[in-house]
Amino acid sequence: MTSSAPAPVLTQDELKALVGRAALDYVPKGEIIGVGTGSTVNKFIEALAGIKDQIRGAVSSSVASTERLRALGIEVFDSNAVDELAVYIDGADEIDGRGYMIKGGGAALTREKIVAAQSKRFVCIADASKLVNTLGAFPLPVEVVPMAARRIMRQFSRLGGLAQVREKDGTPLVTDNGQHIVDVTGLRITDPLGFENEVNRWPGVVEVGVFAHQRASVCLLATSSGVRTMTFG
Ligand code: 5RP
Numbered sequence: 001m002t003s004s005a006p007a008p009v010l011t012q013d014e015l016k017a018l019v020g021r022a023a024l025d026y027v028p029k030g031e032i033i034g035v036g037t038g039s040t041v042n043k044f045i046e047a048l049a050g051i052k053d054q055i056r057g058a059v060s061s062s063v064a065s066t067e068r069l070r071a072l073g074i075e076v077f078d079s080n081a082v083d084e085l086a087v088y089i090d091g092a093d094e095i096d097g098r099g100y101m102i103k104g105g106g107a108a109l110t111r112e113k114i115v116a117a118q119s120k121r122f123v124c125i126a127d128a129s130k131l132v133n134t135l136g137a138f139p140l141p142v143e144v145v146p147m148a149a150r151r152i153m154r155q156f157s158r159l160g161g162l163a164q165v166r167e168k169d170g171t172p173l174v175t176d177n178g179q180h181i182v183d184v185t186g187l188r189i190t191d192p193l194g195f196e197n198e199v200n201r202w203p204g205v206v207e208v209g210v211f212a213h214q215r216a217s218v219c220l221l222a223t224s225s226g227v228r229t230m231t232f233g
Pocket of ligand 1 (some may be wrong): 001036037038039040041090091092093102104105106108109112204
């Protein structure tokens with residue numbers, strides 16, 4: 001009788017590197033691709049550098065990713081210079097079994113949604129801890145115009161949420177778009193499409209971090225026993 005050793009338990013960093021490399025299979029040759037933001041995407045960008053001669057370049061969802069891409073010799077295009085992207089590759093803070101996501105932990109949600117909307121396919125890369133039944137345990141990021149922050153926070157409290165302005169070094173964090181982020185806890189988002197529609201109607205909301213209209217087409221989920229692929233049609 002032979003006994004096979006159990007798969008080693010991978011660290012969070014190793015899981016991110018694993019799924020970052022796996023996403024290379026979704027990069028079409030000779031094209032410009034959409035690139036997201038965050039620690040998982042950083043692993044993807046590192047892997048992408050190894051095949052940079054096979055793509056034309058990228059449209060980036062944040063200043064941070066743009067700097068990283070350029071530092072590795074990958075050309076970054078303005079989103080207005082490109083009509084449609086074949087694929088957008090990005091992480092998520094939460095993803096459910098239908099491909100709906102919460103994003104914006106890195107404060108880049110608005111640009112992420114813009115590049116996702118420009119792309120035919122959204123490939124979400126995440127480790128298995130991001131998979132949830134119902135969105136809302138992760139504090140929901142909402143990008144807001146600063147003068148509307150207090151009123152928007154009151155509106156969330158009417159929905160049962162508790163909102164606070166995200167800070168960095170003791171002052172409100174300023175996004176790449178010059179706006180603020182409100183993070184909302186205590187929500188259970190059972191109807192992501194309806195919720196996204198509703199919150200995006202509130203004056204002063206730049207973008208809500210629920211990605212329902214721009215949900216994932218595919219999710220590559222890293223586990224210690226390999227990468228699981230979920231497709232959402
Ligand atoms: C940034 C995002 C990220 O995709 C999300 O926060 C996941 O990040 P990480 O890969 O670091 O866990 O939405 O605005």
